[in-house]
Amino acid sequence: MPTSESYLILATIMFGCGVFGVLFRKNLILVMMSIELMLNAVNLVFVSATQTLGNVDGQVMVFFVITVAACEAAVGLAMVIALYRKYGTIDTDFLRVLRG
């Protein structure tokens, strides 16, 4: 059985991948997938905490996170579609409306 440290190390790697994806991928859908990856890294920490501390609070919290993540994905994907219809691209290099 893996130790709790190994769970935390895995979660940190997942989270790092997510951050890396958000910062450097140009495709908005991949950016969103990276966000999901970060969320799930956090979920993994919650679940492992349940195991080490011996109460279910962390697992309850995970359900909330999954629900919110589902909503976020739905809204986010809808926005990506809307952006594509308006600008014809989802490449973040071309989406620079906020330039000062």
Add this chain to the structure above:
Amino acid sequence: MLLWLVILFPLLGAALNGLLLRKVSKTVSHIVGASALIASFACALTAYMQMMSAGGEGQVIFGFDWLEAGGFKAPFQFILDRLSGMMMLIITGIGSLIHIYAGGYMHEEKATWRFFSYLNLFVFMMLLLVLGDNLLIMFIGWEGVGLCSYLLIGYWYEDDANAAAGMKAFLVNRIGDIGFLIGVFLCFKFFGTVSFSELKDIIINGNALTGPQLEAVSWITLALFIGACGKSAQLPLYVWLPDAMAGPTPVSALIHAATMVTAGIYMMTRLNFLYFLAPDTQMIVASVGAATALFAATIAIVQNDIKKVLAYSTVSQLGYMVLACGVGAYAGGVFHLFTHACFKALLFLGAGSVIVAMHHKQDMQEMGGLRKYMPITHAVMLVGVLAIIGFPGLAGFFSKDEILWKAWIGGGPVIWGMGAMAAVCTAFYMTRLLMLTFYGPNRSDHHTREHLHETSAVMWAPLVVLAILSAVVGYLNVPHVIPGLPHLLFEHYLSPIIHVPAAAAEHWPHLTATYSHSLELGLMGISVLGMFLSAGFAIVLYKNGPSPTAIKLKKSFSGIHKVLTNKYYVDEFYFKYIVDPLKDMSLFLWKIVDTVIIDGIVNGIGQAFMLVAGLTSFRMSGSLHRHAMVVMLGIFCLLTILLF
């Protein structure tokens, strides 16, 4: 209960016409408007009869608690007594006739629902003004009739001049209203009440007034009189009334001759016990009245617009009523109000018939000889003119000579002289109006002449009723010097309303003293003689249109004529010294204070932020990743600080 119906019927009519019947035919809105008034008149008559058969004592009809704040109480209640009952009958009775007539007059217009709705609303407000038992309800009515007057003057609002006339009426009245409000406030401050019945109790039956109270009475009466000056078109606030003729003629008849403009006289009569206590104010009231009577009468002599002549005539006649109030002859003033309501409504409606027949031309120089084409209108107008100039036996004779007599004994020869001069002028300009319109050759163009004809029965029938009234109502107040008839019925009728407080009795000796009949007869003889001479002069000058003599007279007095034609340049004076400076000041406030200073500060702050933002905004690349990077770095730094 009946009294509530009297008031609610016109409101119902206004609501029906204004809210529900906007799409229906003109006939329906006419029928709704007129029947609301007739129903109201029937209720008013019944209520009045009940009141009189119960002995004619005033009744207070409680509605509901309305305003209460600390010691201040103003319940919503009505007073029905001899004075307000009579006013109520005039308003609904003459109002009914005018509503019937208006159906014919407004036949060619679109959107008559608007007209009848406003007219009914006016009657409602006027009834509120007359029947209210305290100054605040009166004030609601006072403002309400002003509003309806504004709406109806500007009824043909597509024309800028009409809209401007409406605004002028509204604004000039506003000046008077400030006076009225100040009067109400002072009244509450010094007497603790604004109710008519309570005020009367305090003054007639209560303890002697204290010094400050006595002094306050002068200011209260003066402030309220400023309100009356606005509403009843007295110098110097009369300027709106002639312009108000821009409205449809039934409006001029109902609002600007018979009812609304008499509100000031009604208010002063209602508060006569206060005015008796302030002889100084009364002196001002009498002088203003006499001056207005003469001033307006002289202007009317040279006007060529038929409605303008009648408008200045109204101002002049209102001057008589105010003069009567000023010398303490309230019964005389209210009696003239009553007779004037009859014959001036008749004259305006008659002029309206002429205007309709002439296709809305109002210049008397283009009329002439209409007697042939409009015999009924001519007959009733003749009665109206004879009544207003004081032809012996008709209404105006009794009411006007009563006022002149009281002016002599109460105000002295100067006041009487001004009144008598005004009467002479009245005889001249009214005869001139009659001659130019109905006699001599017809001077209109061919097209207009072809279409000249008598108006329909819905228009002339009310005129006939009014003509009969104008002929006979004078006999309600026959002076003592004319034997063989019941004397001064009206004065006795109104005497329970008039109270001279004991403290003020010394100032009003002439109200109780007896005078020789020969003096009264002599004065009457002078004014009748003057009337005949000046009417005869007008007949000679104008019986065949403006005669060469008239034109020669106009040339040799061209200076005076020019001043009179331009109405003594009062409007120009007001514009130069009041309106234009106000406009300049507003322009200054707009262009300098608002645009430069205030906008400068507000926009300056905004621009300062823009400037600072502009200096830093080059950092904003708009790149999503760079933003995310900054967020991440921020979180990293925060966490580092928090954890270590």
